[in-house]
Amino acid sequence: MPTRAAWSSRLGFILAAAGSAIGLGNIWRFPYIVGHHGGGAFLAVYLLFLLLIGLPVFVAEVLIGRTTQLNPAGAFRKLGGPSWSRGGELTIFTGFVVSAFYSVVAGWILGYLVEAFRGEISLLTTHHAAVTHFNGLLGHPFWALFYHALFMVITAVILYRGVRRGIEKANRILVPLLFIVLLLLLVHGLRQPGSERGLWFLVIPDWSALTPAALVTALGHAFFTLSLGQGTMVTYGSYLKGGENLLKVCLIPAVMDTIVSLVAALVVFTIVFGAGQEPNGGPGLLFHTIPTVFSQAPGGEWLAILFFLLVLLAAVTSEISALEPSIAYLMDRWQWRRHSAVLLASSGAFLLGVPSALASSLLSGVTYSGMNILDITSTIASDCLIPLGGLAAVLLVGWRWGTHSSLTALRCGAEGQFRAHPWLAAYFWFCFKISAPFLILIVLMDALGVFR
Ligand code: PHE
Numbered sequence: 001m002p003t004r005a006a007w008s009s010r011l012g013f014i015l016a017a018a019g020s021a022i023g024l025g026n027i028w029r030f031p032y033i034v035g036h037h038g039g040g041a042f043l044a045v046y047l048l049f050l051l052l053i054g055l056p057v058f059v060a061e062v063l064i065g066r067t068t069q070l071n072p073a074g075a076f077r078k079l080g081g082p083s084w085s086r087g088g089e090l091t092i093f094t095g096f097v098v099s100a101f102y103s104v105v106a107g108w109i110l111g112y113l114v115e116a117f118r119g120e121i122s123l124l125t126t127h128h129a130a131v132t133h134f135n136g137l138l139g140h141p142f143w144a145l146f147y148h149a150l151f152m153v154i155t156a157v158i159l160y161r162g163v164r165r166g167i168e169k170a171n172r173i174l175v176p177l178l179f180i181v182l183l184l185l186l187v188h189g190l191r192q193p194g195s196e197r198g199l200w201f202l203v204i205p206d207w208s209a210l211t212p213a214a215l216v217t218a219l220g221h222a223f224f225t226l227s228l229g230q231g232t233m234v235t236y237g238s239y240l241k242g243g244e245n246l247l248k249v250c251l252i253p254a255v256m257d258t259i260v261s262l263v264a265a266l267v268v269f270t271i272v273f274g275a276g277q278e279p280n281g282g283p284g285l286l287f288h289t290i291p292t293v294f295s296q297a298p299g300g301e302w303l304a305i306l307f308f309l310l311v312l313l314a315a316v317t318s319e320i321s322a323l324e325p326s327i328a329y330l331m332d333r334w335q336w337r338r339h340s341a342v343l344l345a346s347s348g349a350f351l352l353g354v355p356s357a358l359a360s361s362l363l364s365g366v367t368y369s370g371m372n373i374l375d376i377t378s379t380i381a382s383d384c385l386i387p388l389g390g391l392a393a394v395l396l397v398g399w400r401w402g403t404h405s406s407l408t409a410l411r412c413g414a415e416g417q418f419r420a421h422p423w424l425a426a427y428f429w430f431c432f433k434i435s436a437p438f439l440i441l442i443v444l445m446d447a448l449g450v451f452r
Contacts, residue, residue, distance in 0.1 A: 004069055005163035006239050012168040013240055014252050017062075019171035019317030020232055021257035022178065024105055025225040027311050030261045031268040032285045033217055038209025039201045045210065046218045050258065053439055054222040056431030057390045058233055059250045059410065060397040065237025066244060067409050071328035072231035075238065076392070080400045087392035088231065092325045094385040095230035096345070099322035100353035101377045103155070106315035107147030107357070111137060112287065113312055116304040124291040134287045138360035148357045149350060155319045156346035159327060160339060163239055167320055174313045181310040182263055188303065189267045192274025201269050202262075212446060219443040220382045225257055227318065229389030231325030238328070245413040247424070260314075286311070323349060383447040391440045398432035406432065 007013045034042050068075035076088030115121055115137075124130040137143050158166045189195055223229050240249070268285060272278070275293040290307065294300040323345050330341035355363055359372040366373055397406045407425055411418050418424050445451065 004239070006241060007168055008164050010244060010249055012164070012172070013236065013244070013249055015171040015175045016167055016317075016321070017227075017233065017236055017249070017253035018256045019175045020227045020236065020321030021225060021253055021318075022175070022260045023225070023227075023314045023318030024102065024109075024311065025221065025318075026257065026261040027264040027268075027314055028105070028109075028286055029221065030225070031265040033221060034202065034265055035269075035285070037211075037214040037217060038206035040203045041205035041207045041210045042214055042218060043202065044205060045215060046222060047258075049219050049222040049439075050226075050254070052431060052435045053219065053390075054226050054228070055250070055254050056428060056436050057223070057228050057394050058226050058254055059246055059428070060406070060432060060436075061228060061233035061393050062237035062240070062246055062250055063406060063410055064393060064397065065234040066240045066242065066246065069238050071238065071332040072234040072325055073329055074332050075234055076396060080396050084392075084396060084400065087389075087396065088234070089329075090385070090392060091229060091231035091234065091389035092329050094381060094389050095232055095322045095325045096349060097352065097377065097381050097385065098230055099155075099319055099326075099349045101356045101374055101381070102315070102319055102322060103151050103349065104144065104148045104353050104356045104374060106312070106319060107144060107149075107151045108138070108287070109308055109311045109315060110151050111143060111147040112291075113305065113308040116301065116308050119301055121291045121304040122295045122301050125295045127288060127292055130288045130291045130295075131284070133291075134284075135360070141358050141361040144357040144361065145354065148353055151315075151319070152346055152350045152353075154316060155323065156342055158316070158320050159323060159342045159346065162338060167324065170320065171317050174317050178260075178310060178313045178317075181306050181313070182260065182267065185267045185271075185303070185306060185310065186263055189270035189274065192270055194276065195270035195274040197273040198266060198269030198271075201273065202265055212451075216383060216443050216447050219439070220387065220447075223386045223390050224382050225261065226254060227321055229386035229391075229393070230322060231389070232321045234393070235325040235328045236321065243413045245417070246410060247414045247417050384444070387440050387444045387447070391437060391444065394432060394436045394440070398437060403429050403433050 007016070064075050064079060068078045070078060071088070072091045073085045073088035077085035080087070112121070120133070124133055158170045160166065161169070189198070227233060268290070271293055272285070272289055275296065277289055277293065291304065294304040294307070297303060326345040327338065327341040330336040330344065331338060336344075356374040356377055359366075359374040363373055368376055371379065407428060410428065
């Protein structure tokens, strides 16, 4: 049997995990959910969730991977017994579903980058023009399908090259590039007159906007943005060597992800408020408001190119990580060769994404309580499947494998930190055993309507 792939260094994992975590979630979704749920108040709850649930589940998943050196299904089985492999399979399936609709939205971004290069964005000087243009493009079945396919091909090419030469190398180039582009845009945003309103909007809490629905969204997003509950971090962790310090290698990507979310929200809000507009609290922020703002700014065509490039870079490194668990599964469980596994997984994800790609054109009549197919798929994945996968991982670590064994495994490589900060063991014990499973359960029940 060929030896299992591994990262070439610790940095390889850190950048790959950061690349996975930083995605459309940070740049496309985070600003609009913060806008929708009252700015600072939502932010406070979100940060609390990251600490009590996000970070510990992240560590738990990487720990499962590093300990077993297997794909999620194999890993769950090895630690929990045969019936637990179902939990692992669920997470792989979730990653597969996410990769399908993620590619559709990323395809729009790719399409908008092309529009920006063609100078089309500078023509969208009014909100009405931007909305009409966006709806026009989405209304073309061919446009959405073409870019969905193109994006999937880019993803498949990277995955095809393998863990080190594909995933690791892409992240080593794309993640630093993403930070540079983000910084350029931040400088631009902060120089806008009136941009301080954007800053205040982000930090001043409006507690009245913090509904139970906002809590579900905050938790779902904490999971989505750290790529949890879908086998990604288990799989990436399985390419780590045994003695790696998990506290370090997990904390850095989680912090990088949070910083990018905050900065992206700041960029979006300073630019939008600076142009005298309101963040309209919807997905339209990226495709309606931002193009209008750029069309009126000096040098706007370049800003548009930079902006959509930023989002595209973020999307590529996440998409590869959503598909990798399926590939690892086909390779570990069924001894497939990497190339065949990549071909099957990417073409399967493409096909599964087709209805979502057609959700605003040929299949626009298919709706359920006002949501089209794309909305339905993404809602089911982020509100149900992802928390469910995260719950499975943390129950495995905290209850089945047990806190004694899992904390012993976690100490391995991080002895120094655990000795210097005795509260760390208590913190992880509490999160693995109590806070993460119970909070996830409550929010999951709420999402399923149990409390209504
Ligand atoms: N974390 C990514 C984001 O914030 C999304 C993602 C989900 C990536 C699932 C990989 C797997 O956009």
